[in-house]
Amino acid sequence: MDIKQIIPFLEVNKKDIKVHCGIGIKNLKEPLEVYMKGEFKEWQEHQTKKNFGRRYILSLAYICKDEWLFVGIYESLSVRDCEDSRKGYLYETKLTSIGEEFIGKLIIKFKKSFRASYLCLENYIDSLQVIEIKRDIIKPLFPGYDNVNVTWNELKARIDTESWKTALENMKGVYLITDLHNGKRYVGATYGDDMIWGRWSDYVKTGHGGNVELKMLDFDYIKENFTYTLLETFKGSTEKSVIEERETWWKKVLLSRDKKFGYNKN
Numbered sequence: 001m002d003i004k005q006i007i008p009f010l011e012v013n014k015k016d017i018k019v020h021c022g023i024g025i026k027n028l029k030e031p032l033e034v035y036m037k038g039e040f041k042e043w044q045e046h047q048t049k050k051n052f053g054r055r056y057i058l059s060l061a062y063i064c065k066d067e068w069l070f071v072g073i074y075e076s077l078s079v080r081d082c083e084d085s086r087k088g089y090l091y092e093t094k095l096t097s098i099g100e101e102f103i104g105k106l107i108i109k110f111k112k113s114f115r116a117s118y119l120c121l122e123n124y125i126d127s128l129q130v131i132e133i134k135r136d137i138i139k140p141l142f143p144g145y146d147n148v149n150v151t152w153n154e155l156k157a158r159i160d161t162e163s164w165k166t167a168l169e170n171m172k173g174v175y176l177i178t179d180l181h182n183g184k185r186y187v188g189a190t191y192g193d194d195m196i197w198g199r200w201s202d203y204v205k206t207g208h209g210g211n212v213e214l215k216m217l218d219f220d221y222i223k224e225n226f227t228y229t230l231l232e233t234f235k236g237s238t239e240k241s242v243i244e245e246r247e248t249w250w251k252k253v254l255l256s257r258d259k260k261f262g263y264n265k266n
Contacts, residue, residue: 038140070106104137168197
């Protein structure tokens with residue numbers, strides 16, 4: 001079966017899409033490994049050349065000879081020179097919801113007998129054959145509490161995976177929601193039995209999680225612009241007063257109660 005039958009968007013928009021055949025230089029499975037760690041987006045965004053000259057990126061990660069894992073369709077938003085010690089270019093991308101139900105499940109057969117890894121989709125779309133749709137997602141690993149910084153789409157894709165649920169369902173914490181469009185911030189905390197996993201699951205379902213200021217925003221806007229970061233984590237037995245004190249501290253530091261900078265009302 002052709003991939004275009006599974007994801008019709010690809011055929012309709014093929015001239016706006018670059019295929020990224022993610023394959024490591026020294027370690028061929030590096031892209032698959034960084035995906036498993038939940039770091040594929042960041043890995044893909046650093047390029048030695050301006051490889052993504054189109055609006056969308058069809059991202060595939062090498063599994064073994066002629067087999068690739070579908071890891072998402074990204075939109076390329078901008079590109080700039082790297083400002084740190086790394087050479088090359090840094091892209092800004094976002095994971096779209098196109099084909100999201102197949103991320104980590106779709107196994108593609110593609111015989112790539114050449115070195116090029118950045119391909120114009122219209123030249124290869126008929127060669128991308130679906131050979132398997134797994135029942136269970138090949139799951140990204142939880143990156144560690146200090147390294148959680150995900151978009152709404154990424155959170156939706158990961159929140160119910162075993163590693164993320166295990167890590168978050170027994171921990172309380174203080175977290176930050178950032179609106180990338182206007183820079184505003186919302187500091188929240190979990191005190192009750194739902195822990196971080198339950199609270200963030202609510203954000204996936206509703207966008208606002210019951211917060212007054214966030215209710216005023218369109219859900220589609222939230223999906224496009226919000227990111228979620230853990231500021232501090234605490235054991236499930238930690239007293240509410242301790243977490244409230246840290247929540248207040250972060251609101252003060254990040255100015256999230258100021259209407260100019262944040263969405264917190266109190």
